[in-house]
Amino acid sequence: MVPTLQTLREAHDRIRPYIHNTPVLTSTYINSLSEASIYFKCENFQRIGAFKARGGFNALLSLGKDRLTQGVTAHSSGNHAQAVAVAAQTLGVPAYIVMPKTAPKVKQAAVAGYGAEIILCEPTLEARESTVAQIVEEKGAILIHPFNDYSIIAGQGTAAIELLEEVYQLDYILTPIGGGGLTAGSSLAAKYLSPTTKIVGCEPEKADDAYRSLRSGELKAHKSPPKTTADGLLTTLGDKTFGIIKDNVGDILLVNESEIIQAMRLIWERMKIIIEPSCAVPFAALLRNKDLFKGKKVGIILSGGNVDLGKLPFE
Amino acid sequence: MVPTLQTLREAHDRIRPYIHNTPVLTSTYINSLSEASIYFKCENFQRIGAFKARGGFNALLSLGKDRLTQGVTAHSSGNHAQAVAVAAQTLGVPAYIVMPKTAPKVKQAAVAGYGAEIILCEPTLEARESTVAQIVEEKGAILIHPFNDYSIIAGQGTAAIELLEEVYQLDYILTPIGGGGLTAGSSLAAKYLSPTTKIVGCEPEKADDAYRSLRSGELKAHKSPPKTTADGLLTTLGDKTFGIIKDNVGDILLVNESEIIQAMRLIWERMKIIIEPSCAVPFAALLRNKDLFKGKKVGIILSGGNVDLGKLPFE
Numbered sequence: 001m002v003p004t005l006q007t008l009r010e011a012h013d014r015i016r017p018y019i020h021n022t023p024v025l026t027s028t029y030i031n032s033l034s035e036a037s038i039y040f041k042c043e044n045f046q047r048i049g050a051f052k053a054r055g056g057f058n059a060l061l062s063l064g065k066d067r068l069t070q071g072v073t074a075h076s077s078g079n080h081a082q083a084v085a086v087a088a089q090t091l092g093v094p095a096y097i098v099m100p101k102t103a104p105k106v107k108q109a110a111v112a113g114y115g116a117e118i119i120l121c122e123p124t125l126e127a128r129e130s131t132v133a134q135i136v137e138e139k140g141a142i143l144i145h146p147f148n149d150y151s152i153i154a155g156q157g158t159a160a161i162e163l164l165e166e167v168y169q170l171d172y173i174l175t176p177i178g179g180g181g182l183t184a185g186s187s188l189a190a191k192y193l194s195p196t197t198k199i200v201g202c203e204p205e206k207a208d209d210a211y212r213s214l215r216s217g218e219l220k221a222h223k224s225p226p227k228t229t230a231d232g233l234l235t236t237l238g239d240k241t242f243g244i245i246k247d248n249v250g251d252i253l254l255v256n257e258s259e260i261i262q263a264m265r266l267i268w269e270r271m272k273i274i275i276e277p278s279c280a281v282p283f284a285a286l287l288r289n290k291d292l293f294k295g296k297k298v299g300i301i302l303s304g305g306n307v308d309l310g311k312l313p314f315e
Numbered sequence: 316m317v318p319t320l321q322t323l324r325e326a327h328d329r330i331r332p333y334i335h336n337t338p339v340l341t342s343t344y345i346n347s348l349s350e351a352s353i354y355f356k357c358e359n360f361q362r363i364g365a366f367k368a369r370g371g372f373n374a375l376l377s378l379g380k381d382r383l384t385q386g387v388t389a390h391s392s393g394n395h396a397q398a399v400a401v402a403a404q405t406l407g408v409p410a411y412i413v414m415p416k417t418a419p420k421v422k423q424a425a426v427a428g429y430g431a432e433i434i435l436c437e438p439t440l441e442a443r444e445s446t447v448a449q450i451v452e453e454k455g456a457i458l459i460h461p462f463n464d465y466s467i468i469a470g471q472g473t474a475a476i477e478l479l480e481e482v483y484q485l486d487y488i489l490t491p492i493g494g495g496g497l498t499a500g501s502s503l504a505a506k507y508l509s510p511t512t513k514i515v516g517c518e519p520e521k522a523d524d525a526y527r528s529l530r531s532g533e534l535k536a537h538k539s540p541p542k543t544t545a546d547g548l549l550t551t552l553g554d555k556t557f558g559i560i561k562d563n564v565g566d567i568l569l570v571n572e573s574e575i576i577q578a579m580r581l582i583w584e585r586m587k588i589i590i591e592p593s594c595a596v597p598f599a600a601l602l603r604n605k606d607l608f609k610g611k612k613v614g615i616i617l618s619g620g621n622v623d624l625g626k627l628p629f630e
Binding site: 045265273310312314315 | 359360580583584586588589620624625627
C-alpha cells in the first residue's frame with residue numbers, strides 16, 4: 001500500500017536511532033549565482049555516504065529480526081549494497097550481496113567491511129537477478145529491492161521530512177531520479193506535510209526513462225543501456241515508484257553530461273563537500289532552468305558522496 | 316604586545332559579523348580507526364575556504380576604515396590573499412595583492428572576484444617583497460603580514476576559542492604549522508580558556524623549520540626552499556609567532572608526504588569534506604603517533620579546503 005503519513009512517521013521513528021539527521025547547508029555564493037535560496041540537505045553525510053541507508057534500515061527493521069534469520073540479499077554495485085549490509089549487520093543477520101565483478105574494489109571493500117558476504121557475478125542484469133534468485137532459494141534469504149518496495153520508499157521519504165521540518169515553505173524540492181525511491185518518498189512527504197511544495201525529479205538526458213514515462217503516462221524502459229557519468233541513475237522506474245510519482249511529482253527536468261560535471265565542480269569548490277555525480281543532477285537542473293527557480297525557496301537533496309577519488313571527472 | 320584574553324575576545328567580537336562559526340564534525344569510523352575522540356573544527360567551511368579570513372578581518376577591522384583609505388597590500392599566492400581581499404571589499408577600501416605569476420588562475424580569479432587589484436611578479440620571495448614595498452611607497456597602502464602580526468595572530472586564535480567553547484576538556488588541539496599564526500593564536504586561546512589543553516603544531520618533514528626552531532630554542536630558517544604537497548606550510552616562523560609558540564606550544568610533530576596524502580584521502584572518503592593537503596597534516600600526525608593520543612579528546616583545526624581539483628594527489 002502506498003505509504004500514508006503515519007507510515008512515513010513510523011518509518012522515521014524506526015530508523016532514527018540508526019541514521020543521521022543530516023545538516024542542511026546554504027551558500028551565499030551559490031544563492032547569488034543561481035538567484036534562488038537553496039537549502040542543501042546533505043545526505044552525502046548520511047551513514048554509508050548516501051540516503052539509501054534510510055530505506056535499507058526501514059526495510060530490514062520493518063521485517064524484523066525474527067523473519068530475517070536466514071538473512072537478506074540484494075544485487076547492487078553501489079549504495080544499496082552498503083545500505084543493506086549495514087542494516088543487516090546492525091540487526092545481526094546475514095547479508096548476501098550480489099555485485100558485478102566489475103564493481104570497484106573500494107565498493108566491495110566497503111560492503112565487506114559491514115560483514116556482508118559478497119557474491120560476484122557477470123556484469124549484466126540477467127546475471128545479477130539469477131544469482132540473487134539462487135541465493136533466495138538456497139539460503140532462504142529475503143530479497144531487498146533497491147527502490148520498488150513501499151518500505152524502501154517510506155524510508156527514503158524521511159530525508160524530505162527532516163528538510164521540511166527544518167526549512168518552512170519551500171517552493172520546490174529537487175531530487176535526482178533513478179529507480180525513483182527518493183523521488184517517490186519525497187513526493188509523499190511533501191504531499192502530507194507541505195502540499196504547496198512541488199517535487200521535481202532531475203535526470204540525465206542520457207537516462208531519461210522517468211522523463212518519458214511521466215510525459216507519456218506509462219512506464220518506459222531505456223531504449224538502450226544508458227551511459228552517463230551519473231552512474232547512480234542508470235535504473236528505470238518500477239511500477240510502485242512510478243505510481244506514486246505519476247500522482248505527486250510536478251515535473252522531470254533533464255540535464256546533459258557537462259552540466260552535471262560543472263554543477264558537481266561548483267559544489268565541491270564552493271561548499272567544500274564531496275558529492276557524487278548523480279547527486280549533482282538536481283543542482284545542474286536548477287542552473288539550467290534559472291528562470292523557473294528565480295527568487296524561489298528550493299530544497300535540494302544531495303543524495304550521496306561516494307566517488308572513486310582516483311577517477312574524478314575534473315580537468 | 317602578545318594578545319591577552321581580552322584582546323582575543325575583542326578580536327572575536329570584532330570579526331563575528333563577517334565570519335562563520337564553523338561546525339565541529341566527528342566521525343565514528345575515524346575515531347575507531349585512531350582510537351581517540353577527534354573533534355574536527357571545519358575551517359574549510361570558513362569564508363574564503365580557510366581560517367585566514369579570521370586574521371584578515373581582524374587586522375583590517377582593527378586598523379579601521381579611516382586609516383585604510385589608501386588601501387591595503389599583501390603578497391600571497393594563497394589563502395592570505397583572499398582573506399585580505401575579502402576584508403578590504405567589506406570595508407570598502409582598495410586592496411593591492413601581489414601574486415607570483417605562477418599562481419593558479421583559479422586563485423587569481425578568486426582574489427579578483429573580491430574586487431582586489433592583482434599585481435603579478437616573478438615567483439621569488441625577493442620579487443614579492445620588493446613589489447609590495449613599491450606599492451606601499453607609491454599608493455600609501457598598508458602592508459598586512461600573513462602571520463607575524465599580533466592582530467593576525469589574535470584573529471586566527473578565534474577558531475580555537477570556538478572549538479574550546481563547543482567541546483570541553485580537550486586534551487589536545489592539533490594545528491598545521493607554517494608561519495605559525497594559527498598555532499600561536501590557538502596556543503593563547505588554550506592558555507587563557509583551557510590551560511590543561513596541550514597545543515601541538517604539525518609540520519611536514521620537508522618543511523621542518525618550526526620543529527628545529529622549537530627544539531633548538533632559536534628561530535631556524537629552511538636549509539633550502541622546501542618542497543611539500545602541503546603548499547600552505549612553506550613559510551618559516553616569524554619572531555612574533557615563534558615567541559608565543561616557544562612559550563605555549565607543547566611539541567611539534569612531523570609527517571612525511573605519503574602520510575599527508577593518506578590522511579587527506581581518509582578525510583575526503585570518510586567525511587565527504589574537501590580539505591587541502593596542508594590541512595591534513597595534523598590528522599596525519601595523529602595517525603603516526605597513535606599511542607600518544609590513544610583514548611584522548613583531540614581537537615583538530617581543519618585549516619582550509621582550497622585545492623585545485625584538476626591536480627589532485629590521489630591515484
